[in-house]
Amino acid sequence: MHPLDRAFENSARSLAKRTSRRSLLASIGQMLTGAALLPLLPIDRSARAHAAQPASAAPAAAAAKPAAPPPTAGVAKPTADEQNCEYWKYCAIDGFLCACCGGTSTSCPPGTQQSPITWIGTCNNPGDGRDYIVSYNDCCGKVSCGDCFCNRNEAEKPMYRLSRNNDVNWCMANTESNYHCSVSVILGVAEK
Amino acid sequence: MLTLLAGSEPLWAAAAATTAKAPPPPPLPVEHLTTARVGPKSPHWVYVLDEAFNNEIDTRVYLFDGDTHRRIGQIDTGFSPGVSLSPDGKTTAVATTYFARGGHGTRTDVVEFNDNDTLAKTGEIIIPPKHSQSLAMLFSLAYSSDGHFLYTPYLTPAASFGVLDPAKKTALSEIDTAGCTLVIAFGPNRVSSICESGRILTVTLDAKGHEAARTSSDQFFDPDQDPVFAQGVPLTDGYAYISFLGQVHEVDFTRAKAVARTPWSLVTGTDKGTWRPGGIQIGAVHYALGKLFVPMHRGGEGTHKQGGSEIWVFDLKTHQRTARWVIDTKEVGEVVAVQVSQDAAPIVFAATDKADVLIFDVRTGKLQHDEKKLGQTPSLMLNP
Amino acid sequence: MTGGAHRAAVCAIALLICKSAAASPAQDYMLHCMGCHGTEAQGVPGKIPPLANALTRFMRTPEGRNYVLRVPGAANSALSDAQLAAVLNWLAVTYDASAAKNSPAPFTSDEVAQLRHTPLVSVLAARNAVVRSLAATGPAPPAQY
Numbered sequence: 001m002h003p004l005d006r007a008f009e010n011s012a013r014s015l016a017k018r019t020s021r022r023s024l025l026a027s028i029g030q031m032l033t034g035a036a037l038l039p040l041l042p043i044d045r046s047a048r049a050h051a052a053q054p055a056s057a058a059p060a061a062a063a064a065k066p067a068a069p070p071p072t073a074g075v076a077k078p079t080a081d082e083q084n085c086e087y088w089k090y091c092a093i094d095g096f097l098c099a100c101c102g103g104t105s106t107s108c109p110p111g112t113q114q115s116p117i118t119w120i121g122t123c124n125n126p127g128d129g130r131d132y133i134v135s136y137n138d139c140c141g142k143v144s145c146g147d148c149f150c151n152r153n154e155a156e157k158p159m160y161r162l163s164r165n166n167d168v169n170w171c172m173a174n175t176e177s178n179y180h181c182s183v184s185v186i187l188g189v190a191e192k
Numbered sequence: 193m194l195t196l197l198a199g200s201e202p203l204w205a206a207a208a209a210t211t212a213k214a215p216p217p218p219p220l221p222v223e224h225l226t227t228a229r230v231g232p233k234s235p236h237w238v239y240v241l242d243e244a245f246n247n248e249i250d251t252r253v254y255l256f257d258g259d260t261h262r263r264i265g266q267i268d269t270g271f272s273p274g275v276s277l278s279p280d281g282k283t284t285a286v287a288t289t290y291f292a293r294g295g296h297g298t299r300t301d302v303v304e305f306n307d308n309d310t311l312a313k314t315g316e317i318i319i320p321p322k323h324s325q326s327l328a329m330l331f332s333l334a335y336s337s338d339g340h341f342l343y344t345p346y347l348t349p350a351a352s353f354g355v356l357d358p359a360k361k362t363a364l365s366e367i368d369t370a371g372c373t374l375v376i377a378f379g380p381n382r383v384s385s386i387c388e389s390g391r392i393l394t395v396t397l398d399a400k401g402h403e404a405a406r407t408s409s410d411q412f413f414d415p416d417q418d419p420v421f422a423q424g425v426p427l428t429d430g431y432a433y434i435s436f437l438g439q440v441h442e443v444d445f446t447r448a449k450a451v452a453r454t455p456w457s458l459v460t461g462t463d464k465g466t467w468r469p470g471g472i473q474i475g476a477v478h479y480a481l482g483k484l485f486v487p488m489h490r491g492g493e494g495t496h497k498q499g500g501s502e503i504w505v506f507d508l509k510t511h512q513r514t515a516r517w518v519i520d521t522k523e524v525g526e527v528v529a530v531q532v533s534q535d536a537a538p539i540v541f542a543a544t545d546k547a548d549v550l551i552f553d554v555r556t557g558k559l560q561h562d563e564k565k566l567g568q569t570p571s572l573m574l575n576p
Numbered sequence: 577m578t579g580g581a582h583r584a585a586v587c588a589i590a591l592l593i594c595k596s597a598a599a600s601p602a603q604d605y606m607l608h609c610m611g612c613h614g615t616e617a618q619g620v621p622g623k624i625p626p627l628a629n630a631l632t633r634f635m636r637t638p639e640g641r642n643y644v645l646r647v648p649g650a651a652n653s654a655l656s657d658a659q660l661a662a663v664l665n666w667l668a669v670t671y672d673a674s675a676a677k678n679s680p681a682p683f684t685s686d687e688v689a690q691l692r693h694t695p696l697v698s699v700l701a702a703r704n705a706v707v708r709s710l711a712a713t714g715p716a717p718p719a720q721y
Contacts, residue, residue, distance in 0.1 A: 116620050117349060120611045133606060143295035146246040154494040158422035159326055160373050160386045161415055162349055163611055169272055169325035172347060173623045176296050177289070177325065178271065179248060187606055191599045348623050349612055350699065351648070368698040371648025388652040389695075406697065416654060
């Protein structure tokens with residue numbers, strides 16, 4: 001066994017001796033939510049605040065509060081990269097790039113509604129060699145943007161594997177389900 | 193009496209002066225406005241669904257004549273539709289979404305019925321606002337083989353489908369498919385869905401359109417190693433599922449449990465690892481000739497939606513490739529959809545990503561016609 | 577704690593080092609479940625059930641545990657039995673206020689393996705039946721969502 005493995009085994013065991021099984025799970029849970037999740041979707045910053053608090057206190061409060069309205073981004077300033085289908089973040093996008101439609105790769109155009117459901121993929125950034133987890137939300141409630149159509153399909157799967165499919169309308173669960181454009185939001189670095 | 197401007201002459205006077213003898217042609221007859229008829233059906237017609245990506249609430253189906261190269265007419269199909277022809281050929285059913293204010297507003301999902309002799313809408317069934325909004329396939333709406341049931345898929349994203357009575361225009365039942373998607377009809381009372389587990393779920397219905405039984409096939413594909421395109425290719429006894437790497441899984445749907453035959457490969461020898469099938473409507477079969485047509489391209493992982501730079505023709509009995517038709521992709525685009533007429537002098541329709549629809553003579557393999565811009569995004573074709 | 581769960585716990589901590597570990601449960605949730613169930617496991621009202629303040633209640637009884645392991649998102653997911661157990665256990669402690677007080681036994685990969693491959697016939701009907709029977713004996717997930 002690798003020395004570090006042994007160190008972790010020992011610390012886990014001593015944790016187990018001192019605490020009950022339930023709190024051990026809770027402790028592990030806290031460690032994971034704190035360490036493993038890098039910035040989440042900007043539409044839900046409350047998740048980060050939640051992760052920092054003890055598991056027993058936060059969720060009840062979070063569940064009781066109505067969801068905060070999504071933060072606004074200010075005037076969109078898309079980069080030239082973001083308006084290009086070959087941009088690394090768009091490795092499995094299907095639709096119009098919101099960056100060409102009044103938004104950016106991380107903001108919906110004014111007056112559109114973010115899709116609460118999405119599918120999540122992984123793209124490699126040649127700039128730093130890392131694989132990033134990205135979220136391909138749609139922006140909904142207006143007719144097709146019609147500009148910068150882009151369809152790439154790295155690791156994309158047919159619709160029987162919905163969680164990897166970009167052929168369905170991810171605006172489907174919105175009250176206004178018309179499809180306008182798609183974003184690609186970094187959720188974090190993919191662990192190997 | 194015409195009043196003439198000083199110094200000018202009416203043209204007819206000038207003409208009369210120079211060609212003194214020829215009388216003017218008689219005036220054209222009065223015209224009467226009529227409405228064209230669809231006329232007698234031809235096996236070389238094709239219904240082409242235009243997904244109209246740039247304006248998705250405005251999709252439509254064009255009825256196109258593959259011999260005269262003329263549009264016969266159009267059926268409007270709303271937002272993200274499914275389309276199916278009744279087995280007797282008389283009706284085109286459309287499952288779709290409409291928003292009350294065009295692009296927004298209260299959502300109403302419907303299955304609409306269009307008379308194929310007039311291309312007029314003749315009725316509708318309002319369905320729950322759960323119509324599966326996705327890239328249209330042959331399995332986005334489907335009739336039973338005798339036309340008594342019509343199946344319409346729902347995706348919320350929970351997956352289920354509605355069983356409708358197209359004659360009475362009523363909804364009979366909703367059947368949960370536990371995550372499996374699409375409506376793959378076969379026979380008078382069986383409808384299947386394709387599952388992430390690599391299986392086909394088959395539901396048998398009773399006379400009232402309620403579930404009587406369900407089965408799961410054995411796993412026949414691995415969605416991680418080599419997924420199959422969800423859009424199967426109709427065979428006489430079921431459907432063929434083509435995989436990203438070119439394996440053909442012919443599945444027998446004649447019994448209550450779907451059974452896959454031993455797969456065979458579209459790519460052998462040096463083609464392996466280079467050529468792949470790709471597109472949207474990725475295969476068509478001429479039943480009498482036993483020939484399979486598949487758009488093929490050179491590419492690697494992630495290119496499964498890339499259209500074909502060639503169409504390969506296979507013999508379903510021998511599994512041998514019998515022809516390859518090379519596409520001038522610079523000129524016409526890459527082939528994303530194929531369909532074949534079922535008559536004795538068959539033609540293949542091939543829609544490209546440049547919205548061209550190519551017509552090939554099956555016997556000679558020659559490109560007969562390139563119909564430019566048949567719509568904006570033609571991606572699914574149905575036989576009359 | 578059983579050997580399997582212990583190893584899973586060790587691997588969960590030693591994210592980058594443990595030889596047999598796949599990605600963390602948090603990442604597995606992100607890649608395989610979060611797209612629909614949400615960043616706070618809150619679901620979408622009327623469309624997707626919440627896991628927050630719900631999952632541990634299902635885990636209270638064998639019937640509830642059976643349901644959880646056979647819902648399409650769990651049963652059909654690409655996650656291995658061990659990964660699925662780890663994700664569910666992580667969700668249970670992360671998104672439930674009552675977990676610390678009365679958390680049920682965590683899932684093991686054996687339990688997952690035994691149950692997940694029998695698909696449910698009707699997911700909503702099954703959920704309704706399970707929720708009704710849970711409500712009769714203690715805290716239950718919301719009947720409507």
